[in-house]
Each structure stands twice: as structure tokens, then as C-alpha cells.
Amino acid sequence: xxxxxxxxxxxxxxxxxxxxxxxIWSGSAVIPQAREAIALLKKxxxxxxxxxxxxxxxxxxxxAKFARMGYTHVxxxxxxxxxxxxAYYLRHHTPLATSGLKVYVVGSQGITDELDAVGLPWKGxxxxxxxxxxxxxxxxxxxxxxxxxxxxxxxxxxLHINYxxxxxxxxxxxxxxxVAFYATNTDLQFPAANQTxxxxxxxxxxxxTTALDREPDAVLGKPSPHMLDVILExxxxxxxxxxxxxxxxxxxxxxGKHGGLGTLLVLSGVTSLDxxxxxxxxxxxxxxxxxxxxxxxxxxxxxDSSASAS
Amino acid sequence: xxxxxxxxxxxxxxxxxxxxxxxIWSGSAVIPQAREAIALLKKxxxxxxxxxxxxxxxxxxxxAKFARMGYTHVxxxxxxxxxxxxAYYLRHHTPLATSGLKVYVVGSQGITDELDAVGLPWKGxxxxxxxxxxxxxxxxxxxxxxxxxxxxxxxxxxLHINYxxxxxxxxxxxxxxxVAFYATNTDLQFPAANQTxxxxxxxxxxxxTTALDREPDAVLGKPSPHMLDVILExxxxxxxxxxxxxxxxxxxxxxGKHGGLGTLLVLSGVTSLDxxxxxxxxxxxxxxxxxxxxxxxxxxxxxDSSASAS
Numbered sequence: 001x002x003x004x005x006x007x008x009x010x011x012x013x014x015x016x017x018x019x020x021x022x023x024i025w026s027g028s029a030v031i032p033q034a035r036e037a038i039a040l041l042k043k044x045x046x047x048x049x050x051x052x053x054x055x056x057x058x059x060x061x062x063x064a065k066f067a068r069m070g071y072t073h074v075x076x077x078x079x080x081x082x083x084x085x086x087a088y089y090l091r092h093h094t095p096l097a098t099s100g101l102k103v104y105v106v107g108s109q110g111i112t113d114e115l116d117a118v119g120l121p122w123k124g125x126x127x128x129x130x131x132x133x134x135x136x137x138x139x140x141x142x143x144x145x146x147x148x149x150x151x152x153x154x155x156x157x158x159l160h161i162n163y164x165x166x167x168x169x170x171x172x173x174x175x176x177x178x179v180a181f182y183a184t185n186t187d188l189q190f191p192a193a194n195q196t197x198x199x200x201x202x203x204x205x206x207x208x209t210t211a212l213d214r215e216p217d218a219v220l221g222k223p224s225p226h227m228l229d230v231i232l233e234x235x236x237x238x239x240x241x242x243x244x245x246x247x248x249x250x251x252x253x254x255x256g257k258h259g260g261l262g263t264l265l266v267l268s269g270v271t272s273l274d275x276x277x278x279x280x281x282x283x284x285x286x287x288x289x290x291x292x293x294x295x296x297x298x299x300x301x302x303x304d305s306s307a308s309a310s
Numbered sequence: 311x312x313x314x315x316x317x318x319x320x321x322x323x324x325x326x327x328x329x330x331x332x333x334i335w336s337g338s339a340v341i342p343q344a345r346e347a348i349a350l351l352k353k354x355x356x357x358x359x360x361x362x363x364x365x366x367x368x369x370x371x372x373x374a375k376f377a378r379m380g381y382t383h384v385x386x387x388x389x390x391x392x393x394x395x396x397a398y399y400l401r402h403h404t405p406l407a408t409s410g411l412k413v414y415v416v417g418s419q420g421i422t423d424e425l426d427a428v429g430l431p432w433k434g435x436x437x438x439x440x441x442x443x444x445x446x447x448x449x450x451x452x453x454x455x456x457x458x459x460x461x462x463x464x465x466x467x468x469l470h471i472n473y474x475x476x477x478x479x480x481x482x483x484x485x486x487x488x489v490a491f492y493a494t495n496t497d498l499q500f501p502a503a504n505q506t507x508x509x510x511x512x513x514x515x516x517x518x519t520t521a522l523d524r525e526p527d528a529v530l531g532k533p534s535p536h537m538l539d540v541i542l543e544x545x546x547x548x549x550x551x552x553x554x555x556x557x558x559x560x561x562x563x564x565x566g567k568h569g570g571l572g573t574l575l576v577l578s579g580v581t582s583l584d585x586x587x588x589x590x591x592x593x594x595x596x597x598x599x600x601x602x603x604x605x606x607x608x609x610x611x612x613x614d615s616s617a618s619a620s
Contacts, residue, residue: 130440131469141469141502159441159451161476163469167508174507188521192451197484198477203521211498211513 005287006298013262015237016041019222019246020052022269023292025069027193031268033293035070040296042073049231050074051244053221053251055082055156055184055201058113082184082221083107085230086154087114089220092233094152094180096120101151104172106165106204107158107184123150124169130162144168146175155208155216156184157201166207173212181214185221187251191270222246223254228261245292247271253285266291315597316608323553323572325357327541329532331364332557332579333602335379337503341578343603345380350606352383359541360384361554363531363561365392365466365494365511368423387544392494392531393417395540396464397424399530402543404462404490406430411461414482416475416514417468417494433460434479440472454478456485465518465526466494467511476517483522491524495531497561501580532556533564538571555602557581563595576601 018024024034041048050066057065059076066074090096090103103122105111112125131140144167153169172179186202209215220226231237243262246252247269256263267273268291276288289295328334334344351358360376367375369386376384400406400413413432415421422435441450454477463479482489496512519525530536541547553572556562557579566573575595577583586598599605 130472141508142504142506144508145506159473161471161473162440163471163509166471170507170509188523194452196452196455197480197521198451198454199473199480199517199521203517206516206520207509207513210516211507211509213498 004298006295009243009262009264009287009295010044010046013046013241013243015047015049015235015242017049017051017231017242017244017256017261018292019244019248019252019269020050021054021191022247023245023266024050024071026268027191029193030069031291031293033296034291037292037295038071039073047235047237048074049078049080049235051080051222051227051231051255053082053185053187053201055086055111055221056108056159057081057083057110058117059084060113061110080227080231081110082227083110083114083156085227086111086156086182086184086220087118087120088230088234089218089226090115090152090154090182091118091120093226096151096180099151102149104147104150104153104169105156106161106169107154107156108160111154111156111184122154123147124165126158126160128162128165128168131164140164141167144171146171150179152180152182153208154182154184155201155205157190158204161204170208170211173208173214181208181216183216183219183221186216186219187221222251223258225258228255228259249275249279249283249285253283256285257282262286264289268292314608316605319553319572319574319597319605320354320356323356323551325359325545325547325552326351327359327361327552327554327566327571328602329554329556329558329562329579330360330362331501333555333576334360334381336579337501339503340379341601341603343606344601347602347605348381349383357545357547358384359388359390359545361390361532361537361541361565363392363495363497363511365396365421365531366418366469367391367393367420368427369394370423371420390537390541391420392537393420393424393466395537396421396466396492396494396530397428397430398540398544399528399536400425400462400464400492401428401430403536406461406490409461412459414457414460414463414479415466416471416479417464417466418470421464421466421494432464433457434475436468436470438472438475438478441474450474451477454481456481460489462490462492463518464492464494465511465515467500468514471514480518480521483518483524491518491526493526493529493531496526496529497531532561533568535568538565538569559585559589559593559595563593566595567592572596574599578602 059079062079063076105122105125115122150172183205187200188202189197190200239260244256245264253263263285264287265285266289369389372389373386415432415435425432460482493515497510498512499507500510549570554566555574563573573595574597576599578601
């Protein structure tokens with residue numbers, strides 16, 4: 001096996017971290033032969049995890065999606081979404097666990113489910129009603145003031161974003177500088193089916209960063225090191241024996257490089273070979289493949305059975 | 311009169327442009343003696359206009375507010391809000407008047423009223439419904455696609471902003487680079503009553519500028535020169551004989567300086583004397599006064615009657 005690139009990957013790495021969108025699926029379509037590649041890695045005794053900046057789903061919700069997409073061997077604890085990593089980080093690395101203060105959430109139910117799972121109280125999210133219709137709307141602004149129960153603002157992707165949520169988050173952060181400010185991720189675009197893009201969490205959060213002239217205290221998604229800390233801590237991994245597989249240079253590959261992981265870029269998502277050619281130094285992935293499905297031919301060879309021993 | 315600072319103002323300038331918030335009123339409170347100062351300027355034969363970046367109201371709506379606040383001599387055509395200047399600019403300085411294409415509006419009824427007044431067709435604004443509730447929401451995204459009827463996106467302040475509006479504007483601008491992109495203003499904060507601030511148009515628009523990596527083709531409020539062009543064109547003014555009076559260095563004073571106007575900063579709004587002391591060169595106003603109400607004592611002297619002759 002050590003004579004082939006795939007053999008070298010199997011020899012070098014015990015743990016394989018996969019991005020989701022553009023790597024194992026694209027919208028509601030499975031990447032061809034990606035399921036088989038994952039199954040073969042598991043069969044070869046490798047530890048396989050999934051790492052996504054999408055903050056709209058909890059581990060439980062993702063687990064259902066993995067099963068629906070035919071990734072039947074994936075367990076909830078194998079999935080690291082930015083909603084989970086944000087809740088884990090807030091619970092274990094901030095004073096929120098002991099302060100009794102609440103998290104104000106601009107985001108989806110995936111985030112509030114994960115906060116519930118770690119026992120952190122919260123307000124906001126989809127339950128925050130929008131402004132009344134004009135002309136009453138303008139007068140409603142005066143009802144948005146500080147709330148001393150809030151100790152942190154956590155912002156993620158929010159299909160139901162409205163001015164009340166933005167004004168509340170802004171007011172808490174502006175009124176008391178000690179209110180912490182967290183983001184699940186800072187992707188500027190949100191990828192949808194059929195190569196379509198919409199504004200992402202990073203674009204939505206710029207309403208707060210520009211109005212406040214303040215950046216988040218921590219970003220809990222790729223390429224932030226906090227996301228990797230959460231994975232390493234809860235999974236007890238050796239970075240040097242871990243490979244990050246993704247379709248984006250600025251999140252996935254940068255995430256792996258910053259953390260001292262090996263990196264494999266797949267061309268089944270948003271990055272073309274042209275774009276890779278322009279990348280230099282730290283931005284260049286260690287390995288490139290058309291898709292993880294292409295590993296199957298190599299992994300599926302007869303000599304595969306000797307992979308973990310060679 | 312020429313021996314006093316106020317006398318020199320009256321000698322030097324025929325036209326006085328006033329910002330509104332923080333200058334003639336603050337929220338729903340009239341600045342003390344500001345009405346009297348305006349009345350005395352008009353009595354002295356001066357041309358008096360009002361210039362505001364607030365895009366939520368049309369000229370007609372502002373006229374009602376001026377009357378309600380006791381500024382009874384102000385006519386609709388004396389009021390230049392950024393909703394009016396945006397509609398005027400789009401009608402007279404872009405191909406929209408002849409292309410038959412529509413303006414997609416993220417903003418309030420003030421903007422759509424002004425577009426109606428100049429005969430430009432539009433879509434969007436408050437009529438754009440928000441996303442359905444989860445879990446249907448995510449699937450709704452696929453209904454947001456390009457619309458070939460749209461020739462420009464115009465964004466202003468919007469209390470009823472939602473993801474559908476943002477995603478539509480983003481999609482039009484991303485899909486066709488020839489779709490023009492306009493902003494009524496780029497103020498990062500929106501001043502409300504009692505010294506409170508909320509996120510402003512400039513903060514809301516950063517969702518689009520960051521996701522698209524594209525700045526607006528034109529900003530139609532202060533300190534953009536387009537706003538001044540609209541005033542000068544429709545009012546036939548001489549910039550050298552015009553004084554801009556405002557409470558902000560970065561919008562009002564910069565607006566006046568860029569346009570070759572005289573500038574008077576009043577301290578009745580957001581700018582303190584400390585902040586003025588830190589300003590250098592182009593950022594420094596020509597004149598400073600505690601408020602326009604303080605002009606009354608000087609303007610009200612007996613020699614006032616000789617002001618226009620002296």
C-alpha cells in the first residue's frame with residue numbers, strides 16, 4: 001500500500017475529518033461513491049468524523065440527515081457542527097456555565113437544541129417576533145433595551161433574521177462591554193442546492209461588527225482553532241495522525257494547516273483546479289483528489305486488506 | 311452685523327442647509343429655540359432647506375412631521391431626505407427611466423412613495439413576506455432566484471428586513487453584474503429617542519457588500535456628492551453661498567466640505583467638543599455653536615432688521 005498515494009494516506013493517518021457540503025453530499029445529492037469511501041475507511045479501522053460550519057442543525061438533526069443520505073454507520077458523536085462546537089465551547093471555556101447568565105441567540109433551532117443539551121439557558125432565536133407593521137413599527141424600537149439576564153450573544157445562520165433580533169443583540173453588546181460576542185462561523189456565503197449561494201452567517205454578522213466596530217470574541221467554526229480544540233478535546237486525537245478533507249481552501253484547508261493536520265482538497269465542491277494553482281505556501285493542500293469517491297478504486301483493491309498492517 | 315460671528319454668517323451665505331436629527335429635533339423633542347432660529351433666518355430673506363439621511367419617510371411624510379413639530383413654514387420641496395434624493399437620482403442619472411426595468415427595494419415606504427412620485431416601477435419593500443417557519447423554511451430558499459425584470463437594487467433603512475429580501479437582492483446582484491446597486495445612505499447607526507442607537511442602513515447593507523464583495527455604485531445620502539448634486543440641481547444653488555449645519559463630522563461636515571460649502575457644527579446632537587478638538591484639517595467645521603437655538607439671541611437683536619442690507 002505504501003507505494004500508492006492512497007496507501008500513504010492510510011499509513012500516515014488514523015483519523016479522517018470530512019467537511020460535509022461539497023465533500024460527502026451537495027444539497028440533497030450524495031457525492032458519487034462517497035458512502036463507499038467512508039465505509040471502506042471504517043473497514044480499514046480508521047476513525048472518521050464530520051466537521052461542518054453549518055449551524056442550522058444539532059447533532060441529533062444531522063444524524064437523521066446522515067441516515068437519510070445513506071451514511072448509516074455515522075453516529076451523533078461523530079458529527080461536529082458549529083452549533084455543537086459553539087455550545088461545547090460556551091459550556092467548557094467561558095464563565096457562562098457558572099454565571100447563571102443567558103445566551104442571546106440569533107440563529108436556528110440547531111443552536112438552541114445544543115445549548116439545551118449542555119444545560120446553558122438562552123433567549124431569542126426563532127421565537128423573537130418581528131416588528132409590527134408600520135407605522136407602529138418605529139415606536140416599537142423603544143421597547144428594545146438592555147436585558148441584564150444576558151451574558152453573551154451567539155450568532156449563527158438565521159433564515160428568520162429580523163430587525164428585532166439584530167437590534168437586541170446590538171443593544172446588549174453596546175450597553176455592556178462585558179457581554180461576550182460569539183459567532184458559529186464567518187462564511188460569507190451559504191451554499192444551497194444547484195450551485196446556488198445565499199448570504200451566509202459571516203455576512204449576517206457584519207450588521208453587528210460594523211455597527212459596533214467590534215469583532216466576535218471567538219468564532220466557533222472552521223478555520224478557527226476553537227473548533228479543532230473542541231474536536232481534539234472531546235475525541236482525544238493526535239493532530240499529526242489526522243487528515244482534514246474539504247472542498248474550500250479558506251475554511252477547510254486553512255483549518256487543517258493551522259492545526260497541524262494533514263490536508264486533502266477535493267474538487268467536488270466550490271474549488272476548481274485553477275484556484276488551487278493560484279494558492280501558494282500555507283494555502284496549498286497536501287493532497288488533491290477529484291472527489292472522495294475516487295478513493296474507492298484504490299481503497300477497494302485486493303491489497304486493501306493489508307492497509308492497516310503495511 | 312458684520313462685526314459679530316452671526317452677522318458674518320448672514321453676510322456670507324444665502325442658503326442654509328440643516329440636518330434634522332440632533333439639529334432641529336431630537337427624537338420627538340424640538341431642540342430649544344430651533345424653530346425661532348429657522349423663522350428668523352427666513353425673515354432675514356434666507357433660503358432654508360433640510361437634508362437628512364433618514365430614508366424611512368417621503369417628502370410628504372416629512373412635511374407632516376415638520377408641521378407636527380411646529381416648523382409650520384417648511385414646504386415639502388424644502389426637504390431633502392435620502393429617499394427623495396435616491397428616487398431623483400435614479401430617475402435623472404441612470405438608465406432606469408428608459409429601460410423599463412424595475413427597482414428592487416430593501417427599505418421602507420418612504421422610498422417606494424418617492425419612486426412612485428417619479429414614476430419608476432419597483433418590487434420588494436415591506437410587501438416581501440418573510441420565510442415560512444422551520445422546517446419548511448430551508449426548502450423555501452429554492453424559490454429565490456433571479457428576476458429579469460429587476461434592473462437595480464436600492465437599499466435603505468428597513469425595520470422589516472428579513473432573509474427573503476436580503477437573499478433576493480443578493481441573488482439579483484450576484485447573477486447579473488449589470489444590475490445596479492444603490493444605497494440611500496451608509497450610516498452605521500440609526501439614532502432613536504433618548505440617545506439610543508440601533509443598527510443603521512450602513513450596517514444592514516454590509517450583508518450585501520460582504521457577501522458580494524461589492525460596494526454600492528452610488529450612495530445617495532450624506533456625505534456622498536450625489537446628494538448635494540440633487541439639491542444644487544433642483545434648487546439652483548451657489549455652493550459658495552451655502553452653509554451646511556449639522557451635528558456629525560463624518561456625514562454633515564464632510565458633506566459640506568466635499569461640496570465646497572461653508573460648515574457649522576452644532577453640539578446638540580452626537581458630537582462633543584472633545585471630538586471636535588481631535589478633528590484636524592478637512593474634518594474641522596468652519597463654525598461651531600452649542601445649538602441653532604443659540605443663534606436666536608444674536609439674530610434677534612434690533613440690528614437684525616438690517617442684516618440683509620449690511
